[in-house]
Amino acid sequence: MPLEAPILDDRTYKDIYAEARALIPRYAPEWTNHNDSDPGIAMLQLFAWMTDMLIYRLNRVPERNYIKFLQLLGIELQPARPAKAELTFTLDSDTIEYVIVPKGTQVSASEPDESGQPIVFETDEALIALGVKLAALQVYDGVGYSVETNANNTTGQVFYPFGAYARPGSSLMLGFSSPLAFTSQQVNLAVVVHEAARLESAACSLELEGLPPPAVLVWEYWDGSQWKAASLDKDGTQAFSLNGHIYLRGPGAKVAKAALGDVSEALYWFRCRLEQSFYEESPQLEEIRLNTVAAAQAVTIRDEVLGGSNGRPNQSFNLSRSGLVALPQPEMATSADGNKVVLEYLRLEVSERPVVGVDLGFQAWEPVDDFAASGPDDAHFTLNRTSGEVRFGDGIHGRIPVANPDNPNGNIIARLYRSGGGSAGNVGAETLTNVLTFVEHVDSVTNYFSASAGSDEETVEQAKSRAALELKSRGRAVTAEDFEYFALQTPGVRVRRAHALPLVHPQYPGVQVPGVVTVIVVPDADIPNPTPGQRTIQAVCECLNQHRLLTSEVYVIPPAYRKVKISADIVVKASADLASVKQTIESGLTTYFHPLVGGEDGLGWEFGRTIFFSKVYQTILSTEGVDRIENNQLEIYLDDEAQPFCRDADLGEGELLYSDEHDIRVTYGF
Numbered sequence: 001m002p003l004e005a006p007i008l009d010d011r012t013y014k015d016i017y018a019e020a021r022a023l024i025p026r027y028a029p030e031w032t033n034h035n036d037s038d039p040g041i042a043m044l045q046l047f048a049w050m051t052d053m054l055i056y057r058l059n060r061v062p063e064r065n066y067i068k069f070l071q072l073l074g075i076e077l078q079p080a081r082p083a084k085a086e087l088t089f090t091l092d093s094d095t096i097e098y099v100i101v102p103k104g105t106q107v108s109a110s111e112p113d114e115s116g117q118p119i120v121f122e123t124d125e126a127l128i129a130l131g132v133k134l135a136a137l138q139v140y141d142g143v144g145y146s147v148e149t150n151a152n153n154t155t156g157q158v159f160y161p162f163g164a165y166a167r168p169g170s171s172l173m174l175g176f177s178s179p180l181a182f183t184s185q186q187v188n189l190a191v192v193v194h195e196a197a198r199l200e201s202a203a204c205s206l207e208l209e210g211l212p213p214p215a216v217l218v219w220e221y222w223d224g225s226q227w228k229a230a231s232l233d234k235d236g237t238q239a240f241s242l243n244g245h246i247y248l249r250g251p252g253a254k255v256a257k258a259a260l261g262d263v264s265e266a267l268y269w270f271r272c273r274l275e276q277s278f279y280e281e282s283p284q285l286e287e288i289r290l291n292t293v294a295a296a297q298a299v300t301i302r303d304e305v306l307g308g309s310n311g312r313p314n315q316s317f318n319l320s321r322s323g324l325v326a327l328p329q330p331e332m333a334t335s336a337d338g339n340k341v342v343l344e345y346l347r348l349e350v351s352e353r354p355v356v357g358v359d360l361g362f363q364a365w366e367p368v369d370d371f372a373a374s375g376p377d378d379a380h381f382t383l384n385r386t387s388g389e390v391r392f393g394d395g396i397h398g399r400i401p402v403a404n405p406d407n408p409n410g411n412i413i414a415r416l417y418r419s420g421g422g423s424a425g426n427v428g429a430e431t432l433t434n435v436l437t438f439v440e441h442v443d444s445v446t447n448y449f450s451a452s453a454g455s456d457e458e459t460v461e462q463a464k465s466r467a468a469l470e471l472k473s474r475g476r477a478v479t480a481e482d483f484e485y486f487a488l489q490t491p492g493v494r495v496r497r498a499h500a501l502p503l504v505h506p507q508y509p510g511v512q513v514p515g516v517v518t519v520i521v522v523p524d525a526d527i528p529n530p531t532p533g534q535r536t537i538q539a540v541c542e543c544l545n546q547h548r549l550l551t552s553e554v555y556v557i558p559p560a561y562r563k564v565k566i567s568a569d570i571v572v573k574a575s576a577d578l579a580s581v582k583q584t585i586e587s588g589l590t591t592y593f594h595p596l597v598g599g600e601d602g603l604g605w606e607f608g609r610t611i612f613f614s615k616v617y618q619t620i621l622s623t624e625g626v627d628r629i630e631n632n633q634l635e636i637y638l639d640d641e642a643q644p645f646c647r648d649a650d651l652g653e654g655e656l657l658y659s660d661e662h663d664i665r666v667t668y669g670f
Contacts, residue, residue: 011055017048070463077463079345079385082325082418083297083425083454085121085432085447086190088289089129092443094178098185099441101127101293104300106436107445113424120299120420121432121451124328127293128185129442134290136175136263140271142167145261155429155448158194158284161240162274166215166282170274173260174288175267182268184252190245190292191237192449194284195494208492211542212535213239216276219248222269224256230270240283242492245294278533280494280525287448295432297454298325298420306390308409309350309401313394317412319346321419322388323457331416333364336379341366345418346383348390351411352402362413371397386457390414425454477547483519483554490543493536496596497522499559499607501654506555518555519544520607520654522595529561529658530595559607559656564593564649565637566616567663569630574668576625582666585623589664592619593657605657611636611649627669 011019021044024031034041067077087107091099103126109119138147141163148159162170174189176182217239220227230251236244248270257266299321306317324345331343336350341364349362365379371393374380380398382391390412393399404411432447477483480500487498499520503512521540523532532540541556548554566589572581592598598605617634620626636643643649651657 011052013048013052016051017045020044020048067460067463070467075463075467077460078455078458080323080325080421080457081453081455082421083121083423083427083451085295085297085427085451086192086289086292086449087121087123087295087432087445087447088190088292089127089439089442090291090444091129091131091441093441094131094133095180096131096441097180097183098131099129099439101129101439101442102437104437105439106299107295107432108434108436109427109431110433111431119297119425119427120436121295121297121425122300124294124296127188127291129291130183130185130187131180132176132178132183132268132290134174134288135177135267136173136265137288138173138175138261138263139163140171140173140261141165142170147262152285152287155287158286160282161272161285162277162282164282166274166277166279168274168277171271173269173271175260175263175265175269177265177267181253182255183250185250186233187248187250187270188245188290188292189248190287190289191240191243192286192288193237193240193243194286208238208242208539211238211492211539212278214241214278214280214533214535215239215274218273218275220271220273221251221255222258222260222271223251223254224258227271227273228254238492240285245292278535280523280527280530280533280536282526289448296325296328296420297422297425297451298418300416300418301414302416304414304417305410306412306414308407308411309352309392309403311400311403313400314391315401316389316391319388319390319414319417319419321417322386323419323421324383324385324388325418325421327416327418335366336360336363337366337377339366343367345385346390347415347417348381348383349413349415350379350401351404351407351413362411362415364415368398374398388419421454422456423454425451427451475547476549477517477544477552477554478549480517482547483517483544486544486547487519487521487540487556490540493532493539494524495521495532495536495540496524496530497604498540499654504653505553506557513553515551516553516555517548518557518654520557520559522559522604522656524596528590528594528660529559529563529656531558531561559595560652560654561595561656561658562638562651563640564611564657564659565640565662566620566634566659567637568620568634568665570620570664570666571627571630571669572666573625573627578666578668581623581625582664585620585626585664585666586662588619588623589616589662590659592616593659595656595658598657608651608653608655610651611638611657613646613648630667 021034031040089101103123105123107121112118137149137152138145139161151157151159161172219230219232221230231249233247233249235246237246255268257268259266260269301321304320309315326344331347333341333343333347335341346367348365350365351362352360365381367383368374368380370382371380374393374397376395377399380393392401401412429448429450430446433445435442435445477486480502483500484498488495501518503516504518505513505516506518521532523530523536537556544554572578593605596604620629636649638649
């Protein structure tokens with residue numbers, strides 16, 4: 001059960017006042033006026049109120065103890081997270097080749113938050129905003145063209161970039177319009193993938209760039225007579241499997257205008273050709289946009305003077321802004337102690353003048369949770385991210401900053417930090433429209449999709465609830481349930497189901513091998529037998545490798561499928577339609593045996609579950625319009641082999657079922 005802070009004293013003001021008033025006749029029987037107008041009663045009420053305040057503060061002590069206990073267990077309060085949004089900038093003229101939008105450009109929402117403060121977003125990187133426009137988008141699926149320009153420009157619509165089946169040779173074609181020659185600057189394409197794989201997970205952090213992409217894509221441009229290879233700087237979408245950006249090097253005057261496919265307008269054309277496909281499911285896109293950059297709901301503060309040290313113990317300083325969030329990239333620094341430290345939230349520097357009179361300049365100090373392990377010479381400080389308070393040691397636990405007579409009021413500087421975050425940043429679409437940082441030739445800005453992922457700092461109560469789950473596995477995969485949990489949490493891939501088989505080695509079937517765990521993963525795919533690709537298997541394997549015990553040997557494999565087919569003669573009621581009943585039965589059987597949505601609970605056929613003959617009967621007879629099964633003629637086929645009549649069919653350990661057809665014969669009864 002979740003931990004609950006004990007209440008040391010649950011009495012309220014009313015309880016204390018009533019108790020004290022009840023004691024008056026015992027200790028002061030001559031005191032007979034107990035009305036509110038009596039001075040003694042007024043004093044009694046005052047002291048009852050003061051006692052209530054003391055009890056309140058006393059009851060806060062266990063909360064702090066809980067925080068420290070959780071820290072001892074390695075559980076920290078999760079900080080506030082800034083909301084993320086994609087900002088699209090529009091230039092004031094298409095005769096401008098490009099404009100550079102600097103990193104850190106600020107844009108605010110049209111409406112303030114509940115406290116009346118503006119909601120400000122900052123761009124995470126510099127953007128080369130181009131004057132060209134994405135005027136047309138069409139897909140060649142290997143057979144014909146389909147223009148998807150309207151789907152790309154309409155919120156809520158999706159399209160297949162390589163057709164519904166993603167055959168090799170299919171291509172996505174992008175047409176750009178401009179009165180000028182095509183630019184030689186970098187072309188930044190922001191891509192929103194429909195139901196993209198999770199990019200990050202609290203359970204497992206992977207370098208997604210190290211995973212093999214699910215397809216081999218080739219980018220090309222039309223030079224007037226043929227397609228030429230275009231220079232791809234980076235594909236942050238992992239071949240349209242993640243939301244991200246694609247960076248192309250503009251070919252300049254090499255690209256020529258032409259009318260291609262089903263688009264009659266002469267445009268500058270690029271295409272993304274699918275050379276090899278390892279997709280588990282054909283990708284779907286919601287939009288591709290130019291001049292779009294990622295932004296976070298935070299404000300970066302640099303070189304803020306906090307004050308000067310007076311040489312006293314336990315000094316504290318307050319940042320001008322509270323609610324610190326993590327820096328986009330952690331700062332690496334050498335502290336005043338000569339240690340290499342990673343600064344995630346605040347780079348704090350102190351300029352001291354030692355006794356010898358040598359000014360060492362500003363040096364970074366190291367943040368710590370508390371001073372319990374700090375010595376008198378350790379250059380440590382604590383940071384309250386919520387309030388923005390910076391505190392130094394007392395000379396016994398943590399060093400006292402030495403006063404600098406050359407800079408008495410400014411030798412402590414917050415060199416870099418970021419303030420923001422919170423759920424208030426999850427603003428709606430097309431609300432980030434106010435450009436706060438002037439950029440020449442920028443006409444407007446907006447976010448075509450809602451900002452997301454913003455969250456407030458975790459409360460102690462929420463941390464207590466999470467502690468039970470954290471302590472269950474402690475970040476380690478020990479039980480079969482642990483392996484399944486971490487496999488499902490793998491970022492960058494869509495794992496729908498996972499099943500761990502302890503003591504099972506894929507190379508030695510039927511032999512129990514100590515220390516071995518084999519994990520079967522089923523991806524989220526739109527085929528009857530979803531099979532993970534190499535990218536999914538490698539991602540899950542690397543994720544489990546971070547959590548397994550040193551003595552565990554882990555293997556990740558695709559499921560072993562058995563094809564099931566039901567053959568039956570069905571007698572249909574006279575009021576029902578033969579074709580409709582036949583189709584409903586076949587569809588119901590396919591769904592019943594499906595590895596993702598089948599089974600009794602609709603969560604997928606259980607691994608190794610026996611096919612019960614009576615359950616198949618029940619599935620067919622429960623179909624509307626079915627009267628009976630003719631002469632009980634129902635057969636189960638596994639991998640095209642008929643099973644014993646009227647007997648259950650067993651599956652091997654870890655096996656799944658799928659079906660692509662059934663032999664259902666329907667007639668009317670007479």
